[in-house]
Amino acid sequence: MNIFVTGASGFVGGAFAKTVAGRHASTAMSRSEKSDAKIAATGAMPVRCTLDDVTAAHMKGADAVVHCAAYVEEWGPWSDYWRINVDGTKRMLAAAKEAGVKRFVHIGTEAALFYGQDMRNVDESYPLALNSPFPYSRTKAYAEKAVREANDPGFETIVVRPRFVWGPEDETILPAVKSMVEAGRFAWIGGGRNKTSTTYIGNLSYAIELALTKGQGGEAYFVLDGPPAVYRALLTRMAAAAGFTLPDREVPAWLIRMIAYVGEKAWRTLPLSGRPPLTRFTAGIMSCDCILLDTKARREMGYQPPFTMDQGMAALAASVRS
Numbered sequence: 001m002n003i004f005v006t007g008a009s010g011f012v013g014g015a016f017a018k019t020v021a022g023r024h025a026s027t028a029m030s031r032s033e034k035s036d037a038k039i040a041a042t043g044a045m046p047v048r049c050t051l052d053d054v055t056a057a058h059m060k061g062a063d064a065v066v067h068c069a070a071y072v073e074e075w076g077p078w079s080d081y082w083r084i085n086v087d088g089t090k091r092m093l094a095a096a097k098e099a100g101v102k103r104f105v106h107i108g109t110e111a112a113l114f115y116g117q118d119m120r121n122v123d124e125s126y127p128l129a130l131n132s133p134f135p136y137s138r139t140k141a142y143a144e145k146a147v148r149e150a151n152d153p154g155f156e157t158i159v160v161r162p163r164f165v166w167g168p169e170d171e172t173i174l175p176a177v178k179s180m181v182e183a184g185r186f187a188w189i190g191g192g193r194n195k196t197s198t199t200y201i202g203n204l205s206y207a208i209e210l211a212l213t214k215g216q217g218g219e220a221y222f223v224l225d226g227p228p229a230v231y232r233a234l235l236t237r238m239a240a241a242a243g244f245t246l247p248d249r250e251v252p253a254w255l256i257r258m259i260a261y262v263g264e265k266a267w268r269t270l271p272l273s274g275r276p277p278l279t280r281f282t283a284g285i286m287s288c289d290c291i292l293l294d295t296k297a298r299r300e301m302g303y304q305p306p307f308t309m310d311q312g313m314a315a316l317a318a319s320v321r322s
Contacts, residue, residue, distance in 0.1 A: 001212060004059045004101070005029070006051070006092065007068030009038040011171050012107060012162075012204060016066060017042035019205035027062065029054065029069065051088030056098035064103040064212050065096045067147075070140065072172070074282055075267075075275035078135050085139035086146065093150045093157070101155065104147065105211045108159040108220060110197075110292060112141040116284045123293045124161075124220050134281040144220065151218030159220035160204075160211050163292055166238065167201035167312055168319035174242055177235060181244060185277065188246075189287045190253035192232030197292040198225045200312040203305040207297065214301040221297040225305055225312070228291045241317040253287035260284075 001024045007013030008028035017026050021043025028039045030046035039046040049058045051069060059065065071084035089106065096104050113119065115132040128141040144159050151157040166173055180186040199207075207223035215221055239246045260283035263276035297303035307315075 001025070001063045002027070002061050003064050003066055003212070004047075004062040004096075005044060005066045005068065007070070007107075008042055008044055009035040010068065011169055011201070012165060013066070013068035014038065014042050015167075015169065015201045016068065016205045016208050017044045019202075020209055027059075029058070051084055051091060054091055054095050056095045059096055059099040059101060062096075062099060062101050064105065065092065065101050066105045066107070066208055066212075067092050068107045070107075070143075072136065074136075074279045076135070081135040081139040082142075085136075086142045089143040090146050093146060097150070097152075097155050103212055104150070104155065104157040105208060106144065106147040106157065106159045107208070108144045108147075108161040109140050110161055110163045110222070110290060111137045111281075111285070112144050112161075113137075114285060114288075114290075116280075116288070118289045120289050120291045121293060122291065124222065124296055134284070136281060148218050148220065156217030158211050158215045158217060160207055161220055161222045161292075162199035162204045162207075163222070163224060163290060164196050164198045165201055165204055166198060166316075168315055170201070174238055174316075177239065177246070178242065178244055181239075181246060186247055187249040187251040187256075188232060189251060189256050189283070191250045192230070192235070194231050194287060194289050195228040196231060196234070196290045197222075197228045198234065198309075199223055200225050200305070200307050200309070202307040202312065202315070206306050207301070207303055210301050210303060215297075216300060219296075219300070221301060221303070222292045222294045223297050223303055223305075224292060224294040225307075225309055228289075229309070231286070237313055238316065241313045242320050256287060257283045 003026045005028040008017045026044035028044040036046040114137045115129045132138040260278045260280045267276045
C-alpha cells in the first residue's frame with residue numbers, strides 16, 4: 001500500500017512511518033530541509049508542501065492518507081488553530097479525494113470532547129465539544145466533524161483517537177514536565193490523584209496501521225493502553241524512566257485553574273510577550289479525570305494493544321540511556 005503521511009517529522013507521524021517502513025511505501029508532507037532529513041530517517045520520502053498549499057498532485061499514487069499534523073501549541077492565535085487544524089484538514093480531505101485516495105485516517109484526540117469537565121467511562125457516543133472555550137479542543141472537534149462528514153463510497157474516512165500519547169521521542173509531555181521541575185515550578189495538581197487513560201506510541205502506531213483497512217468509514221475509535229492510570233503514579237514512573245525525580249509539592253485544583261484563568265486574561269489584555277506560564281486548557285485537562293473506553297476499537301478493528309505499560313516504560317528508559 002502507498003501511504004501519504006502528514007506530521008511525519010513529529011512524534012506520532014514519525015513513529016508511524018518507522019513502524020510501516022518495509023511493509024508499505026510512504027511519502028510524507030515536508031515543510032523544510034530540516035523536515036526532509038527527519039522524514040527520510042523514518043524511511044518515508046519527503047514531498048515539499050504544507051497544509052496551506054497541499055494539492056492532489058502531492059498525493060499522486062497514494063492509496064491512503066494518515067493525517068497526523070496539527071497545531072498543538074498550548075498558546076497561540078485562534079486564527080492559527082483554525083487555519084491549520086480545520087482549514088488544513090479540509091484541504092487535505094479535498095486533495096485526497098481528488099487524488100483517488102481510498103482511505104483517509106485522521107488522528108483525533110479526546111481533547112475534541114473537552115470543555116473543562118471530568119470525563120469518566122466515555123465512549124465514542126460522547127458529543128464533540130464544538131463550543132469548547134479552548135482553541136485546540138474546539139478546532140480539533142471541527143476537524144473531526146469535517147473528516148467524518150467527508151466519508152463517502154470509494155473515499156472512507158476514519159478517526160483514531162489516542163489519549164495522553166507517551167513513549168520514546170515524546171516531544172511534549174515528558175519534556176514539559178522535566179522543564180517545570182528544573183525551573184522549580186512543578187506541583188501535583190490536586191495531589192495528582194486524578195485518573196487518565198493513556199496510549200503508548202507503539203500501540204498508537206499499531207492502531208493507525210489497523211485503521212488503514214479496519215473499522216467502519218465515518219466512525220471514530222478510541223485506542224488505549226488498557227485501564228486508566230493515576231497521574232501521580234504514571235508521571236512518577238515516566239520521570240524515573242527518564243532519570244529524574246518529581247517533587248512532592250501539591251496545589252489545589254481550584255487554585256491552579258484560577259491562576260491559569262488570570263494569567264490568560266493578563267496576557268490577552270496587556271498584552272504580554274511570550275505565553276502565560278500555565279494555560280486554562282492544561283490546568284483543566286490535568287485536574288480532571290479522563291477515563292475512556294476502547295471497546296469499539298477492539299470489537300470493530302480487532303485492536304489489541306501489543307505493548308504493555310511495563311514494556312513501554314522499559315523502552316522509554318532505554319531511549320534515554322542511548
